[in-house]
Amino acid sequence: MGLIIKDKANIKKYSEEEVLNKVFLGDALEVLKKLPSEFVDLVFMDPPYFLQLPSKKLVRWNVKTEVSAVDDDWDKFESFKHYDIFIEELLTEVRRVMKPNATIWAISTYHSVFRIGRIMQDLDFWILSNITWVKNNPMPNWLGVRFTNATETMIWAVKDKKNKKYTYHKDLAKEFGIGKVGANVWVIPLCSGKERLKDEDGKKLHSTQKPEELLRRIILTTSNEKDVILDPVAGVGTTGYVAKALNRKFIMIEKKPKYVKGIEKRLKVKPRKNLLNKKVIKDLKEG
Numbered sequence: 628m629g630l631i632i633k634d635k636a637n638i639k640k641y642s643e644e645e646v647l648n649k650v651f652l653g654d655a656l657e658v659l660k661k662l663p664s665e666f667v668d669l670v671f672m673d674p675p676y677f678l679q680l681p682s683k684k685l686v687r688w689n690v691k692t693e694v695s696a697v698d699d700d701w702d703k704f705e706s707f708k709h710y711d712i713f714i715e716e717l718l719t720e721v722r723r724v725m726k727p728n729a730t731i732w733a734i735s736t737y738h739s740v741f742r743i744g745r746i747m748q749d750l751d752f753w754i755l756s757n758i759t760w761v762k763n764n765p766m767p768n769w770l771g772v773r774f775t776n777a778t779e780t781m782i783w784a785v786k787d788k789k790n791k792k793y794t795y796h797k798d799l800a801k802e803f804g805i806g807k808v809g810a811n812v813w814v815i816p817l818c819s820g821k822e823r824l825k826d827e828d829g830k831k832l833h834s835t836q837k838p839e840e841l842l843r844r845i846i847l848t849t850s851n852e853k854d855v856i857l858d859p860v861a862g863v864g865t866t867g868y869v870a871k872a873l874n875r876k877f878i879m880i881e882k883k884p885k886y887v888k889g890i891e892k893r894l895k896v897k898p899r900k901n902l903l904n905k906k907v908i909k910d911l912k913e914g
């Protein structure tokens with residue numbers, strides 16, 4: 628079988644062997660229900676943000692040019708209620724496939740991270756930490772009406788509060804954080820340059836591709852070699868690409884064929900040297 632599994636309604640179950648190091652083209656809410664229980668060691672989840680940007684074009688306040696905003700159809704929901712239902716269904720199934728000592732990372736901006744955190748607590752995930760990702764090359768606030776948003780929050784939680792045997796490499800975690808104590812702030816630029824996947828017209832293939840360094844830190848600090856890492860809303864597959872480079876197994880699910888094609892191409896490329904570099908780089912510079 629190849630790398631991609633096209634999920635179909637008539638397939639009722641997938642075995643663990645069938646799904647390791649595979650990318651599902653399909654709806655996460657359907658695919659997750661067909662996976663076995665308690666076999667995943669680590670989850671990274673970067674769900675839609677539900678940004679609710681105005682339908683009119685955004686124009687930069689100073690130079691009056693148009694902003695290319697995240698207005699993808701995958702980010703649209705009818706209301707907060709619909710968004711919450713989606714997140715809850717996703718997290719419920721994700722929790723089922725996690726081993727009892729597995730942990731999960733959920734990332735988002737201020738638009739939805741508070742809702743995601745609350746839903747996680749209501750589903751009995753136990754929040755261990757949050758990391759603030761500081762982008763040292765953020766998009767300015769083009770309308771000039773509020774603070775430039777240069778951060779995203781990542782919630783790190785264990786499936787079961789009672790389970791203390793989760794994976795955490797404290798020396799590395801300390802190295803990656805800022806200051807002498809290694810506080811929970813990571814400074815990493817937005818994904819750009821050679822790392823950024825492009826479409827045939829040379830435009831960004833995905834509007835919210837995450838930096839490989841972000842996943843490198845997550846995977847190194849909270850998983851071990853050969854662990855199984857799940858990303859149920861994979862975009863262009865940053866999680867799987869970094870997991871493979873670091874000798875972990877991956878399972879990714881993505882509903883958009885154009886992104887799955889991007890993942891297929893990306894996984895054929897040899898990992899960049901900086902991914903395998905054991906040296907810890909603290910505050911990364913842009914570019």
Ligand SMILES: C[S@@+](CC[C@H](N)C(=O)[O-])C[C@H]1O[C@@H](n2cnc3c(N)ncnc32)[C@H](O)[C@@H]1O
Nearest residue numbers: 654655673701836837860861862863865881882
């Ligand atoms: C914020 S992006 C993830 C970006 C990713 N972390 C990366 O680095 O490329 C969220 C992704 O979730 C996908 N998505 C949204 N709803 C989905 C669903 N029900 N099933 C599978 N994928 C879904 C979207 O198509 C989008 O690519």
